[in-house]
Amino acid sequence: MSADDSNDDGVQEDVRERLEETAEGLDARLVDLLSWILDTETRARIYVYLREHPHATSEEIADGTGLYPSTVREALAALHEEGKVTRGKRESGGAGNNPYEYDAMPPAELVGSIVEEVQEELNTVFNLDSLLGGETPNSSPVTINVSEDDTRQDDRDD
Template sequence: MSTDDTENGEGDEHDLDDNEKENDREQTQTSEDDEVIGPDVRERLGEGADKAIEQFDEGLIDLLAWMLETETRARIYISLRNEPDQTSDEIAERTGLYPSTVREALASLHDDDIVTRSKRQNAGAGNNPYEYSAMPPSDLVGDVVDDIQHHLNSVFNLDKYMDHSSESDNTSEPVTITVTEESDGANHDEANTDDDSTRKDIDDSEKDNEE
């Protein structure tokens, strides 16, 4: 074997070693990048999801606070819809509100027929506290619809209210809100009925054209 062949062979082996080391460095760097970027990205995504949920929750609470007059009543309502048959102490623990505040709000909600209450039946002897449940959201919406309708009609008739010389009726109610609650089955049957009626109209039209 010549000296050149030996030197070339050693050079090739040296080049292979360098390439392997370079590949190892690249893989190590990639792994390090994944370790640094991966958790950070996941954390940001998690924070974004939590923020979206928090904004939704706060928006819902704001809406219910408007409907129920106070944020305290709104938080109690949400707690009772999430977990019915709670005592005032259990509600206070779940919502973080003061027990005295919860009891006062529950009393007003009960007077407004928004929550119902009954004595909890304990196995042993002793004081049986009241446990509360909240009305369904559909009933709650139905109760506030009249107020919303009245306010909308007041805005609609604003010009008539301001025009004192006008002899037109200022008490007209052009805005009417109707709340209906239908089951999926009823909606499905109604949709099928509409489809059948449409097909019948098309068939009748085709017959008239043929004649």
């Protein structure tokens, strides 16, 4: 392991610790899952902060998460481009610049945004033997449905 590898591990561990502090009370598996869905722990940390503090500016997010302001601005730009956060100008009565304020999409929408990709990947694994044999897979047995409706549990009990 090189010195750079150990330094990267230290940085990642520091980010993980700060994310877990920000998301106090969240199960560690949930934090890992959010990091996977959003690509990085930094983006997960920003998402959690925005769910706890809607209409926050990039400066407020940086202060609240302990992340560098430039890191927050870069991550917010990417999350906004992907549609995972929305932004609008903060209204103020005074003169001067009105900063953007950000909101994170609801968790159900976040999950819904990745379902198709996860479903395709699971079907690829399911059809691995066909792919290894050079055959074109002819089935997609994995189907993922996302619903906020709690009656789905009742349907499974029948």
